[in-house]
Amino acid sequence: MTQISNNIYCADFLISLDIKTKLLPNPYYDYPYLIIEDFLSSHECDDINKKVKEDDDYEQAQVKIKDLLIKSQTNEEIRKTNIYKLSEKYLEIYTNRFLEYQAKIEDYFKLAITTSTKVQVLEYLKDSFYAMHSDDSSMLYKNKELIGFTAVAKQRKISTVLFTTSNNENPSDNTFLGGELLFNFLCDKDGNEIKLKPKAGMMLVFLSNPYFTHEVLKVIKGRRISLVQWHNAIIN
Template identity: 80%
Template sequence: MTQISNNIYCADFLITFDIETKLLPNPYYDYPYLIIDNFLSIHDCDEINKQIKEDDDYQKAQIKTTDILISAQTNEEIRKTNIYSLSEKYLDVYTNRFLEHQALIEDYFKIALTTSTEVQVLEYLKDSFYTMHSDDSSMLYKDEQLIGFLPVAKQRKISTVLFTTSYDENISDNTFTGGELLFNFLCDKDANEVKVKPKAGTMLVFLSNPFFTHEVLKVNQGRRISLVQWHNALIN
């Protein structure tokens, strides 16, 4: 294990790879990612969840593939997710809140945000999941062994995930079990994997590069809803 912050370590093999988009935060931080509590109120989260529940206009999530050419396709053995659009009202609420936190994000990662993708509303229902992936790169394998990463979305420097439903053993319209966000190559000092149990209103911010390869574990019950964006940036 290689220490990358006060409390978090990464798999040693990552250090040996020539990762073109490698970037890590200040190693003296407690964590290499940023958690923003109360980014949205519970009321706003509940209203967004209600909108999604009543909305029939969605598409199946696709994945990028590097077979011959980089393209996108649906593959529910890798990713089983529904994608919705955020209503204009809550897009404005979200954008205003993001602008209030932008300076914090930029200072934490020592970057200057430039452009952002549209906000995607992701819905994971029972048995939905997203297998291990890096947000800016495809994973390269030889004889079933990971040998490196190929950048396919260099414009993704920062990933943000805002949860609007919560992990909770007591299932309701706005809770779920399973569905944790697992950082595959990160662990604590005792080698425990880094697994985030979503909490409504909380935003998780992390670098999009292979050090933060992650997956969404299968949802056992309920609805896991999150608002996801990717951001380009100038690196200081």
């Protein structure tokens, strides 16, 4: 294990790889990712969840298949997710709130955000998941062994995930069981995997490169809803 912050280590093999988009935050931070509590209020989260529940205008998330050049395809062995558009009302609220926190995010990762993608509202229902992936790179395999990464979305420097439902052992309308976000190559000093249990209103901010390869574990029960966005930036 290689220490990358006060409390977090990464798998040693990552250090030996030629990762073109390699970037890590200050190693003296407690964590290499940033958690912003109460980015949205519980009332705002509930309103978004209600809108998603009532909305039948959504599409299934698609995954690009390497050998298919015409278009992406839905591949439910890799990802099973519904994508909604954020309403104009909450897009404005989200955008204004993000601007309030932008300086904090930029200071934490020592970069300057330039452009951002559209906000996607992702819904994971029972048995939905997203397999291990890096937000800015494709994973390269040889004989089923991961041997490296190739950058395919260099414009993604920062990933943000805002949760509007919470992980809970007793799921209800706005909670879910399972659906944790697992950082596949990160662990604590005892070797325990870094598996975050989402909380409504919480935003998770992390670098989009392979060090932060992650997956959404299968939802066992309930509805997991999150707002995701990717940001380009000038690195200081």
